[in-house]
Amino acid sequence: MLSAESPHPRIGIQMLSVQPDTKPKGCAGCNRKIKDRYLLKALDKYWHEDCLKCACCDCRLGEVGSTLYTKANLILCRRDYLRLFGVTGNCAACSKLIPAFEMVMRAKDNVYHLDCFACQLCNQRFCVGDKFFLKNNMILCQTDYEEGLMKEGYVAQVR
Ligand SMILES: [Zn+2]
Ligand SMILES: [Zn+2]
Ligand SMILES: [Zn+2]
Numbered sequence: 001m002l003s004a005e006s007p008h009p010r011i012g013i014q015m016l017s018v019q020p021d022t023k024p025k026g027c028a029g030c031n032r033k034i035k036d037r038y039l040l041k042a043l044d045k046y047w048h049e050d051c052l053k054c055a056c057c058d059c060r061l062g063e064v065g066s067t068l069y070t071k072a073n074l075i076l077c078r079r080d081y082l083r084l085f086g087v088t089g090n091c092a093a094c095s096k097l098i099p100a101f102e103m104v105m106r107a108k109d110n111v112y113h114l115d116c117f118a119c120q121l122c123n124q125r126f127c128v129g130d131k132f133f134l135k136n137n138m139i140l141c142q143t144d145y146e147e148g149l150m151k152e153g154y155v156a157q158v159r
């Protein structure tokens with residue numbers, strides 16, 4: 001069956017209170033020492049509450065719900081991450097890049113252009129609810145899949 005999204009690199013954010021007797025930590029965002037009462041820890045680095053921001057919309061990630069997403073050295077909130085990277089990938093049928101925003105079909109770990117999602121032997125398109133099969137990373141309709149199984153059975157007998 002068609003599956004939803006593939007897993008994304010979600011990173012947890014911790015809020016820590018600064019111990020008065022420890023040396024102030026440097027902020028990975030602005031490189032200044034953190035002298036506030038609270039600091040954020042994410043990606044093994046320390047941040048001012050104001051400095052851990054989404055690179056796209058500038059929202060403060062410590063407030064949005066204690067997770068961030070990262071890709072290509074960008075730190076992003078969930079919404080922007082999914083908008084930019086959520087559906088991008090290479091089409092498993094034609095191996096061309098699928099631009100973000102474009103609708104895709106997903107099957108297991110593969111993504112496909114809508115136009116490419118068809119039986120790769122007879123080109124039959126699938127509708128929602130239709131059965132399809134994945135064999136050696138090829139999409140097959142039920143007829144071709146079962147035919148393939150029969151041929152394999154035949155080959156096995158001949159040997
Ligand atoms: Zn800072
Ligand atoms: Zn954002
Ligand atoms: Zn394609």
Ligand SMILES: [Zn+2]
Nearest residue numbers: 119122141144
């Ligand atoms: Zn077919």
